[in-house]
Amino acid sequence: MNFYRSSQKLCLYGAAMLFLMVCTTFFLFSHGVYAEEQLVYDYAGLLKEDEIENLESIAQEIGSQYNTTIYIITDNNSKGLSRKRYLEDFADSKEVTNSVIIFVNMEPGNRGVEIQGYGQDEFRMNNSRIEFVLDEVVPHLSNGDYYTAFTTFLEKTRYYLGKDPSEDKVIRTPNPNYAGSDKNYQKELRRNNIFYNIWFQLLVSLGIGGIVAGVLVHNSGGKVTVNDRTYLDSQNSRVVDHWDRYIRTTTTKVRNSSSSSGSSSSSRSGGSGVSSGGRSHSGGGRSF
């Protein structure tokens, strides 16, 4: 499994890198030499040129104000990856430290939006805050008003980066339908599920084969067919005395998941996780 996955990943890496290189050169040629890093990748072509420039400059401004890098990505095709994986691979390719990234996937039948926070922004833009941002952004995306969606995203991001997350009064839990909102994510979940692992399945098969053969060998000599009731004189047997007395109840409570400040490594619910490059991040997403 790991073997398969890593080889597949290598290919994806290669493809993604090549793609990015081609795009970058294309951009450099068409826009002249940019001193600053590109922040908006509109592969899906949802934005006009002046809109891109506008978004770039707002993102640049917020980024330098809060020591982070904000990326906006759109694509028509996530190449079989979930939005989550797509973003993780992007973050790895950019070797981000602090970063907030929004990704709009326009893939037919699997349209969705995902936001992730890396480094310090795993906390400044935690799962709860991402849910709030998504609340504001998704309606614009549904209306096809992509530019407004992204400016809303940037303004909400600016707002949250300037606020201490521990002072948030209302904490949102991760979207319970998170997995259901992305077809590719469900596939990835299954692929990562041990029951789908080919070696695990092989082991289980061999185990069952061994058990069947073992039981046959064991039972070849005849088996015990009497049980604890065989010799019981049930008419003259009874429970003489019995009671079930309630004594007390103790209650313990456990926090469900990381809806609050630190999407600590123990809680990987919703869209938070770790990229294959080892980058821990917060996250959330919806289909629209």
Add this chain to the structure above:
Amino acid sequence: MVLQYKCPNCGADMVFDSESGMLACQSCGRKEDVEEYSEEHEWFQDQESQHTFKEGEVNEYHCNNCGAVIVSDADTTATTCSFCGAAVVLNDRLTGSLAPSVIIPFSISKEQAGNAFKAWCKNGLVTPSGFMTADRIKNITGLYVPFWLYDLNGKGEVKATCTKVRRYTRGEYTYTDTSYYDVYRKVDLNFFLVPADASSKMNDELMDKLEPYNYQGLKDFNTPYLAGYIAEKYNYTHEELFDRVKNRVEKYVDAYIRSTIQGYSSTTYNYKQINIRRKRVQYALLPVWMVYYNYKQKDYLFAMNGQTGKIVGKPPLSAQKILAWFAGTSVGVFLILRIITSLLGGGF
């Protein structure tokens, strides 16, 4: 004292017939009811009258038909004359404290036993296919094995702490309620006719697997039942075997108590007391067909419940067949898993 059963018609030897449950003459076919068969028909030679059998003693018995010495060891109570084949019962080994009180007569004949055994071998899922192609049954012996049947009373008392666990989510917290209960059970159980193999020659494990016998077929002991079969007397007294039975029944009482404690997530015993008391012990003879079978220069021993036909014993194993089962099942399960996985669209 040697008992032999002579046909009132023709004087030939009679043996117990498993099909009719009666004494049957092998030459003229006359049948006699075992219960009503009175002593006057028994033709016996009073060798040593009033002789009482002493433990470990090997007497010399002579066949009333041909006068040959009857070959028997100290435990034999019934056998056949090795010269003329007459069924003989060594009556003095079946009297006094050695007198069985009940018996389950054979209900499966020698022929049926042989056929059932062949059928069983052919169906053997892990036995070599050549195992039953030729008739390799060396010997089938009908044997009455001595058993003690215990009627027991088992009293059990248990105190336990049990818990019920309830989980629910309120807001962002998951609550776990653990309710504790003080649980008490006192049972008074009766068990009847728990068997214990009293012969030192028989393998206990093999005999345990032959169970259960159907006690509907239990009859008061009568010597004619033994005619034509081998019978043995007990080597262990019921006192000597009581611990074995006690251990067994203690588990039954324990299981019974456990079955009355239900609806809890966990049960921890704080106190447990189980007392097994003997109410009645009966000396019984239970029917077993012993089948000696030769396969590839090795002897195999099988036992068949002479009443129900259940077969136990270690058959030869075919490595090929075991491997085939192992491989077949593994491949089958693996393919099914692969198909399910690919249908769900997850795996590679």
